[in-house]
Amino acid sequence: MSIQERRERERAEREQLIVSTARELAEAEGWDAVTTRRLAAEIEYSQPVLYSHFKGKGAIMTAVALQGFVELAAVLRAARTGAEGSRAGTGGRRAGAQGPQAEDAGASAGDPRASAEGRAEGPRAALTAVADAYTAFAAERPALYEAMFTRAVDLPFASPEAPAPLWAAFDELLDAVTPHAAPDEDPGILTETFWAALHGLATLGRSGRLPAAAHTTRLALLTAHFAGPPAAR
Amino acid sequence: MSIQERRERERAEREQLIVSTARELAEAEGWDAVTTRRLAAEIEYSQPVLYSHFKGKGAIMTAVALQGFVELAAVLRAARTGAEGSRAGTGGRRAGAQGPQAEDAGASAGDPRASAEGRAEGPRAALTAVADAYTAFAAERPALYEAMFTRAVDLPFASPEAPAPLWAAFDELLDAVTPHAAPDEDPGILTETFWAALHGLATLGRSGRLPAAAHTTRLALLTAHFAGPPAAR
DNA sequence: GCACGATTGCTAGCGATGCTAGAATCACGG
DNA sequence: CCGTGATTCTAGCATCGCTAGCAATCGTGC
Known part of the structure; x- marks a missing residue:
């Protein structure tokens, strides 16, 4: 048994090596440089071993993308909790609900800063931070972002079958956006809209389709238009 | 001379045939199906003729994208003027200014509907229509949109060297967004932000990353957060 | 009217891609 | 010490974007 376990462990390590090497190579030279031959040479194996781990090049990119969503969720969570205070999140909405309605619309009620500033500053800082x-x-x-959102399409996204990291990342956005939703606004759909706006800024900005100089200004405008007490709008 | 002109005309026609065939093929079976061999067969010529017209496959896609921007500008203009009234646009900002500030911030002053409704309905309808x-x-x-915004990167975008159709399309957005800009908001940058949000909705929606059902709701949320009299925000 | 010259388009092929079949090699169990 | 089974590699296929060099075609001048 031990020998079997060792082989499986080594195999898992090699699989991880493939994923991380593909990612590093893509980040260094772009995804076009990530060919199966090049990747095989980089991990010092021959091509077919890649296909013993993944169904094809697309599956490798999907694995990279999935890893990216894990990191994205962590980054967003750190930003949100860091700017928002000590509130430890609500645990997402995977268990139970399937539609995009959140269970905790009253998050700001427990925030000490909320009442002092007219419940604007805490959630607003969280939104801009996120x-x-x-x-x-x-x-x-x-390259990682490209794999997550532009290349790999074989990941189920807006459905219960979507992998947990995707929901985790979305839930972070949801928690940051929900306090800003007006009573007649569905927080889930509002989050989707905000997320799409961020995605647009990210992709158009990266490909040089938006002048890089005004990036901060655009970000401020976006958050300003989505944030603030809903009642004042 | 006449014979020369005929040849040039035929050559231009064939070039247009290449572009339109590439576009149709991409729209029908995706850009992966648009190979040089397939495209050559479709236009009933051999491969090398493609390279006598374009530097490579990328240049063909760029030509398709450029044609797309012409249509996009027309579509946006039709939507804006149709919803806004009879105002015949401001002619863009190519001549003169280079930064993203518009010359006509007082467009709504001449709108007859503006004073009647508190200058909200006309511009707002135009924004949602656009x-x-x-x-x-x-x-x-x-496929056309993909060529315009995801694939072809060799088009200069946010610079004076950008082709006229790109500026024309952007100017349509600018004209629709400018009436909604607060005094302290740069209309150009606000337009960039709004455009990015639209782009995010379009791309994420098309790749199945956003549930299609709520598309209309997301669009309404977006315009609601960007529109309205700036003074009320 | 006809041969010549230049332009145009084609056939054939190069290197590289993703992926796969079958040979060869290695490690383990008896 | 050797056979057996799994694992890894060598070699190759079809296709990709692209190009060199030849063939045919067309217009032009005598």
Whole structure:
């Protein structure tokens, strides 16, 4: 048994090596440089071993993308909790609900800063922090972001079958956006809209389709238009 | 001379045939199906003729994308003028200014509907109409939109060297967004932000990353957060 | 009217891609 | 010490974007 376990462990390590090597190579030279031959040479194995681990090149990219969602969720969570205070999140909405409605619309009720500033500053800081972290994530890991959102399409996204890391990342956005939703606004759909806006800023900005100089200004405008007490709008 | 002109005309026609065939093929079977061999067979010529017209496959896609921007500008203009009234646009900002500030911030002053409704309904209808038209454009011509915004990167975008159709399309958005800009908001940068949000909705929606059912709701949320009299925000 | 010259388009092929079949090699169990 | 089974590699296929060099075609001048 021990010998079997060792082989499985080694195999898992090699699989992880493939994923991380593909990611590093893509980040260094772009996804076009990640060919099966090049990747095989990089991990010092021959091509077919890749296909003993993954169904094809697309599956490798999907694995990289999945790893990216784990990191994205962590980055967003760190940004949100760091700016928002000590509130430890609500645990997402995977268990139970399937639609995009959140269970905790009253998050700001427990925030000590909320009543002092007219419940604007805490959630607002969280929103800008999350938005900033999101675009920074995309800018610092362009190839990873590309694998997550532009290339790999074989990941189920907006469905209960979507992998947990995807929901985790979305839930972070949801927690940051929900306090800003008006009573007649569905927090889930509002989050989707905000997320799409961030995605647009990230992708258009990275491909040079938006002038890089005004990035901060655009981010501020976006959050300003989505944030603030809903009653004042 | 006449014979020379005929040849040039035939050559231009064939070039247009290449572009339109590439576009149709991409729209029908996706860009992966647009190989040089397949495209050559489709136009009933051999491969090398493609390279006598374009530098490579990328240049063909760029030509398709450029044609897409012409149509996009027309679609946006039709949507804006149709919803806004008879105002015949401001002619863009190519001549003169280079930064993203508009010359006509007082467009709504001449709108007869503006004073009657507290200058909210006309510009607001125009904004929603433009947003709707934009996402519909992307949804109805996915391959074309992909060529415009995801694939071809060799088009100069946010610079004076950008082709005229790109500026024309942007100017349509600018004209629709400018009336909603607060005094302290740069209309150009606000337009960039709004455009990015539309782009995010379009791309994420098309790849199945956003549930299609709520598309209309997301669009309404987006316009609601960007529109309205700036003073009320 | 006809041969010549230049332009145009084609056949054939190069290197590289993702992926796969079958040979060869290695490690383990008896 | 050797056979057996799994694992890894060598070699190759079909296809990709792209190009060199030849063939045919067309217009032009005598």
